[in-house]
Each structure stands twice: as structure tokens, then as C-alpha cells.
Amino acid sequence: MKKKVLIIGGGFGGCASAHILSKNKSLDVTLVEKNKYLGAGVRTLFYGGHPYTFGPRHFLTHNKKIFDYLNKHVPMRKCSEHQFITYVERDNKFYNYPLHENDIKQMPDKNIIKRELKKKKLFKIKSSKNLEEYWINSFGKTLYSKTIDLYNKKMWMVDDNKKIDTFNWSPKGATIKQGPRAAWDKAISAYPIKKNGYNDFFDKVFKTKTKVILNAKLSVSNLKAKKFKINGKSHKFDIVISTISPDFFHNYKLGELGFIGRDFHKIVFPTEHVFPKNIYFLYYANDEKFTRLVEYKKFTKHKSKTSLIGIEFPSKNGKYYPLPFKKEIKKAQKYLKAFPSWYFSIGRAGTYRYEVDIDDSIEQALEIENIIKNNKYKNAMPIEKWWKL
Ligand SMILES: Cc1cc2nc3c(=O)[nH]c(=O)nc-3n(C[C@H](O)[C@H](O)[C@H](O)COP(=O)(O)OP(=O)(O)OC[C@H]3O[C@@H](n4cnc5c(N)ncnc54)[C@H](O)[C@@H]3O)c2cc1C
Numbered sequence: 319m320k321k322k323v324l325i326i327g328g329g330f331g332g333c334a335s336a337h338i339l340s341k342n343k344s345l346d347v348t349l350v351e352k353n354k355y356l357g358a359g360v361r362t363l364f365y366g367g368h369p370y371t372f373g374p375r376h377f378l379t380h381n382k383k384i385f386d387y388l389n390k391h392v393p394m395r396k397c398s399e400h401q402f403i404t405y406v407e408r409d410n411k412f413y414n415y416p417l418h419e420n421d422i423k424q425m426p427d428k429n430i431i432k433r434e435l436k437k438k439k440l441f442k443i444k445s446s447k448n449l450e451e452y453w454i455n456s457f458g459k460t461l462y463s464k465t466i467d468l469y470n471k472k473m474w475m476v477d478d479n480k481k482i483d484t485f486n487w488s489p490k491g492a493t494i495k496q497g498p499r500a501a502w503d504k505a506i507s508a509y510p511i512k513k514n515g516y517n518d519f520f521d522k523v524f525k526t527k528t529k530v531i532l533n534a535k536l537s538v539s540n541l542k543a544k545k546f547k548i549n550g551k552s553h554k555f556d557i558v559i560s561t562i563s564p565d566f567f568h569n570y571k572l573g574e575l576g577f578i579g580r581d582f583h584k585i586v587f588p589t590e591h592v593f594p595k596n597i598y599f600l601y602y603a604n605d606e607k608f609t610r611l612v613e614y615k616k617f618t619k620h621k622s623k624t625s626l627i628g629i630e631f632p633s634k635n636g637k638y639y640p641l642p643f644k645k646e647i648k649k650a651q652k653y654l655k656a657f658p659s660w661y662f663s664i665g666r667a668g669t670y671r672y673e674v675d676i677d678d679s680i681e682q683a684l685e686i687e688n689i690i691k692n693n694k695y696k697n698a699m700p701i702e703k704w705w706k707l
Contacts, residue, residue, distance in 0.1 A: 327350075339683075366586045534548055580632065580633060
């Protein structure tokens with residue numbers, strides 16, 4: 319008899335799981351999605367003829383196997399020339415993001431910064447207790463106050479960065495980079511060639527053997543008995559792959575996990591290009607309400623006399639960014655540990671890890687295929703590396 323698999327959520331993690339597992343003849347796969355379409359925020363929509371997604375959704379990976387996998391479904395264009403910059407109002411200048419050694423030379427307070435950077439060696443950066451301490455220990459008070467302080471307060475909607483007590487995720491790295499930006503410059507950077515972005519990847523799920531239920535209303539009838547209610551009807555499954563926040567399945571009994579959401583605005587400008595050549599994202603490190611701007615044309619390369627810019631505002635709308643607070647992460651781990659071995663929680667919300675990106679969600683789906691194929695279910699933490707604190 320075929321094993322019945324339930325996939326919850328039709329974002330990248332759910333659709334990758336559907337593609338991969340529906341090929342296994344011993345599985346009968348159902349995917350439920352609460353929206354009327356697949357792809358979540360990675361779905362390409364159009365405004366004034368311009369393709370855009372909810373935020374950049376730029377594909378970046380160190381794993382060639384993952385790139386090859388995606389490239390087979392949606393042909394990708396490599397864009398290793400991409401650069402990100404950040405606006406620092408105090409200096410009224412744009413610098414590289416992450417900061418580059420050469421940026422310091424352009425700064426009006428470079429002498430103070432150099433003095434502070436020299437002291438850096440005295441500090442134990444890794445044993446810092448919170449984000450503020452971590453960054454001051456990494457590159458001094460001056461750079462912290464003009465590039466990190468306000469950005470992180472708005473990004474995480476906190477009044478004090480001392481409340482942020484995990485920082486390995488912090489995207490700028492612990493030091494001022496010398497030469498190429500190690501992590502990013504070595505990664506494969508790419509974006510779909512077709513104007514409809516990743517949409518074919520999502521829509522091809524309908525061509526697999528997966529039963530897709532859109533506009534689905536899901537509830538748990540009895541987790542131990544493997545029973546789930548979909549649109550009011552109870553179903554039993556053998557394996558569950560969920561991409562949504564794990565608290566939902568435990569009736570929030572330890573409390574609801576905290577997330578930051580996003581409001582997204584789009585503006586068309588009357589010029590062919592808005593950002594300088596090779597600049598794909600602009601970060602704003604000051605008291606503006608927004609964090610990041612993206613010029614979609616940089617990725618899509620479509621021709622138009624105008625250009626669309628997307629702007630992200632941190633908000634309470636949506637569960638997009640798991641909070642980088644140890645207390646919340648520990649709560650998430652308790653929820654995850656309480657799941658039985660046939661239950662996989664993947665993706666950004668599912669693992670409650672900010673670091674989980676498009677490539678990671680594909681990698682997780684591939685790992686699950688392996689576990690199922692080799693019958694290697696383990697208690698509670700089937701793919702442990704994703705849940706380290
Ligand atoms: C603004 C923003 C920008 C980003 N930019 C990038 C980027 O440039 N590069 C990159 O690699 N990653 C980026 N990411 C992250 C990346 O897109 C995701 O980590 C990745 O797509 C994996 O998504 P997922 O499947 O885990 O979850 P999601 O995409 O969130 O999908 C979850 C799905 O579950 C559905 N759902 C929720 N509740 C239920 C329910 N009760 N029943 C049924 N369905 C439900 C949702 O509607 C959604 O479709 C970005 C994320 C955000 C928020």
C-alpha cells in the first residue's frame with residue numbers, strides 16, 4: 319500500500335517537496351495551500367508590465383547540486399556581478415554592503431574608526447552576549463552606531479539591540495572584508511531567465527502526481543493518530559512535511575512563536591534604470607521606516623523605458639522572519655522536538671530559522687527524500703543540522 323504524504327504550504331519548500339516526492343511510486347502525495355496560488359512571496363506578479371516578487375528572492379547558493387536541480391526546472395541566468403550598497407545618512411554616502419575596507423578610507427571619521435578597529439583584537443567577539451556587543455566588539459562604536467544600530471532596531475522592531483541575543487545570522491559578517499566578500503562572492507548568484515520568474519517551478523507541481531488543494535483550510539484533528547482536517551473533512555496521513563510555524567500543530571500550548579512581517583510597496587520610476595550599474599539592492603541603515611529597495615530589472619533584464627522598485631517595510635503583517643531571540647528559538651525547538659519521527663518541519667517558518675533561504679528549502683526537500691527512501695526516520699529531529707541554536 320502507498321504511504322500517504324501531506325505537504326503543508328505551497329511555497330518553495332512545499333513545491334520542491336512535491337516535485338521530489340511525487341516521483342516516488344510508493345508515495346501518494348497531497349499538498350495543501352491556504353492561498354489560491356502556489357509560490358507564496360516568490361511568485362512573480364506584474365505591475366505596469368514589470369515582473370516583481372515580494373522582496374528580492376534572489377537565488378544564492380554554495381551548493382552546485384541545488385543550482386543544477388533548480389536550473390533544470392526553471393533555466394537560470396547567473397548574475398555574479400551583483401552588488402549591494404547601503405546608504406549611511408550621517409556621511410551622506412553609499413558604501414558597500416557588507417562594508418569593505420576601502421569604504422573606511424572614504425569616511426569622514428576614518429581616524430576614529432581605525433583606532434577602534436585596532437582595539438578589536440582585545441575583545442572576545444564570539445562570547446558577546448547580544449547583537450550590540452557583538453558588533454561593537456567586531457568593529458567599534460562608530461561603525462556600529464552609523465551602520466548597524468538603527469537598521470537592526472527597525473528590522474527586528476526592537477527599541478534596544480541588546481534584546482537580540484543571537485547574531486550568527488547577522489548578514490554583514492564579523493569583520494570588515496578585505497578583498498572579495500568571502501561568503502557571497504564565492505556563491506552561485508542567479509535568477510530565472512523567463513519573465514515569469516520561478517512560476518513554472520510552482521505551476522509544474524500540477525503536472526506531477528501530487529493532489530493540490532488550494533484555498534485549503536487546515537486543522538489538526540489528532541496529531542498522534544495522524545489525522546488532519548482539510549476543508550472540514552478528516553484525512554489520515556503517514557508522513558507530514560510542513561512549511562508553516564510549528565506552534566500551530568501544538569495548539570500554541572507554549573505560546574505563539576514571534577515573527578516579524580513585511581509590508582511591501584512598489585513604485586514605477588520614469589527612467590530606464592534607477593540604481594547604478596550592477597547595484598541590485600539598496601539597504602538603508604538610518605531612521606527611514608524601510609529596510610531594503612530592489613530594482614527588479616537588474617534580475618529580470620527585461621526591456622522597458624521605466625523601472626519598478628520594490629520597498630520593504632518591517633511590520634506585524636505575516637510570519638516571515640523568525641525572531642533572533644534565544645527564548646523564542648528554544649521555544650521553537652521544544653515544539654519541534656515534540657513532533658513524531660514521521661513529521662518533518664522545513665522551510666523558514668517550519669524550522670524557525672531566518673537563515674533558511676530558497677536553496678536551503680530545496681536542500682531540505684532532497685534530504686527528506688533520502689530519509690524516506692532509506693527508511694531512516696529518527697525521533698523528532700530528522701534533519702538536525704537545521705535546528706542548531
Ligand atoms: C521579503 C522576503 C524576501 C526574501 N528574499 C529572499 C532572497 O532574495 N533569496 C532567498 O534565497 N530567499 C529569500 N527569502 C526567503 C525565501 O524566499 C524562503 O525561505 C523560501 O522561499 C522558503 O519558503 P518556505 O517554503 O519555507 O515558506 P513560504 O514561502 O512562506 O511558504 C509557506 C506557504 O504556506 C502557506 N500556508 C501558511 N499557513 C498555511 C496553512 N495553515 N495551511 C496551508 N497553507 C499554509 C503560505 O500561504 C505559503 O504559501 C525571502 C523572504 C522574505 C520574507
